[in-house]
Amino acid sequence: MKNHLPLSRIHSARSEELRVERHTAAFEAEADSKRPAFSDGVERTRFMRGPGPSTLNSQPSTPILRPILLAGAALVLAACAPTAPHGWQGYFEGEYVYVASPLAGRLDHLQVARGDRVAAGAPLFRLDDTAETANQREAAGRLDQADSTLEDLRKGQRPTELEALAARLGQARTTADLSARELERATHLHDTHVLADDDFDRTRLTHEANLKQVSELEADLATAKLGARSDAVAAGEAQVASAKAAVERADWDVAQKAQAAPRAGLVYDTLYREGEFVPAGTPVISLLPPENIKIRFFVPEAEFGSLKAGDVVKISFTNAPAPIDARITYLSPQPEYTPPILYNRENRSKLVFMVEAWPVNPAAARDFHPGQPVDVSR
Numbered sequence: 606m607k608n609h610l611p612l613s614r615i616h617s618a619r620s621e622e623l624r625v626e627r628h629t630a631a632f633e634a635e636a637d638s639k640r641p642a643f644s645d646g647v648e649r650t651r652f653m654r655g656p657g658p659s660t661l662n663s664q665p666s667t668p669i670l671r672p673i674l675l676a677g678a679a680l681v682l683a684a685c686a687p688t689a690p691h692g693w694q695g696y697f698e699g700e701y702v703y704v705a706s707p708l709a710g711r712l713d714h715l716q717v718a719r720g721d722r723v724a725a726g727a728p729l730f731r732l733d734d735t736a737e738t739a740n741q742r743e744a745a746g747r748l749d750q751a752d753s754t755l756e757d758l759r760k761g762q763r764p765t766e767l768e769a770l771a772a773r774l775g776q777a778r779t780t781a782d783l784s785a786r787e788l789e790r791a792t793h794l795h796d797t798h799v800l801a802d803d804d805f806d807r808t809r810l811t812h813e814a815n816l817k818q819v820s821e822l823e824a825d826l827a828t829a830k831l832g833a834r835s836d837a838v839a840a841g842e843a844q845v846a847s848a849k850a851a852v853e854r855a856d857w858d859v860a861q862k863a864q865a866a867p868r869a870g871l872v873y874d875t876l877y878r879e880g881e882f883v884p885a886g887t888p889v890i891s892l893l894p895p896e897n898i899k900i901r902f903f904v905p906e907a908e909f910g911s912l913k914a915g916d917v918v919k920i921s922f923t924n925a926p927a928p929i930d931a932r933i934t935y936l937s938p939q940p941e942y943t944p945p946i947l948y949n950r951e952n953r954s955k956l957v958f959m960v961e962a963w964p965v966n967p968a969a970a971r972d973f974h975p976g977q978p979v980d981v982s983r
């Protein structure tokens with residue numbers, strides 16, 4: 606990573622350079638004032654070149670002094686320059702679970718407080734369910750009615766009606782037996798030419814009518830035992846299914862008025878008080894599971910290419926007993942000129958990319974706080 610000096614350092618370096626130049630100019634002016642004035646050009650040239658070692662030692666050499674002083678100032682500034690920070694800076698970020706009811710209602714009971722730690726399935730709050738409970742009872746009554754109607758359709762006629770049909774059938778059978786005997790005697794008499802043909806035919810037809818009466822009553826009794834037609838029974842079954850769906854919907858409405866924790870975590874905030882009206886779908890509890898805490902940090906463009914998804918980084922923060930491991934899961938495709946949260950003055954004019962990493966061990970993030978600054982290293 607390259608050094609980026611802040612503006613205050615750059616201004617200090619420039620001021621030091623200007624100060625050195627002023628001192629050098631003053632020294633040259635003083636040296637020029639002490640030189641003797643010559644009228645002869647030859648003698649002046651000779652003096653400037655110097656007659657010998659004694660002349661060189663008596664006058665300081667300005668061209669040599671300037672680079673020496675500038676080099677010394679540069680060394681001082683380089684020694685004062687801050688070293689490049691190790692790693693990258695970031696913070697903990699939480700992905701909250703907002704618990705809400707899909708139905709509206711008054712908040713009757715808030716069963717947790719901000720800062721509580723709850724287990725999965727723990728009750729969180731309950732809304733007023735008076736109307737939903739009434740709908741539940743109504744749906745249950747309609748289901749009972751549909752069941753009774755279907756059962757009646759399947760049973761056929763009532764038992765007393767079946768008994769009446771059975772009695773009529775027995776009477777018809779008795780009549781048929783009697784007519785059968787009469788037909789037998791009439792046949793014998795007709796064969797001996799004692800009974801006329803008209804009387805014989807009348808006896809025979811009467812017996813046949815009695816037999817058909819028996820068959821008709823047998824069919825009526827069987828039909829009475831079958832119940833309603835198949836189409837009517839199918840309609841009754843569909844009505845029962847519809848009533849069951851209405852009961853399930855009513856039960857769901859009642860259940861949704863009481864919400865439990867979908868996952869174990871910290872109750873980060875409560876957004877309503879008891880007695881307030883909560884609109885449908887509006888969160889009442891903000892829950893933060895430990896596995897939903899991630900690290901968001903910012904990497905300069907020069908080092909961004911060395912990172913990839915799946916890399917493991919070290920996370921350090923204040924009072925941490927030891928660095929924790931986190932795995933990179935997201936690298937932003939868009940650069941940023943200033944991180945959204947600044948912890949160091951040197952970050953202000955760098956081209957950086959946002960990177961997200963999740964702790965390898967989610968249980969280690971149980972006591973992390975969103976917004977807490979961290980240092981990230983490889």
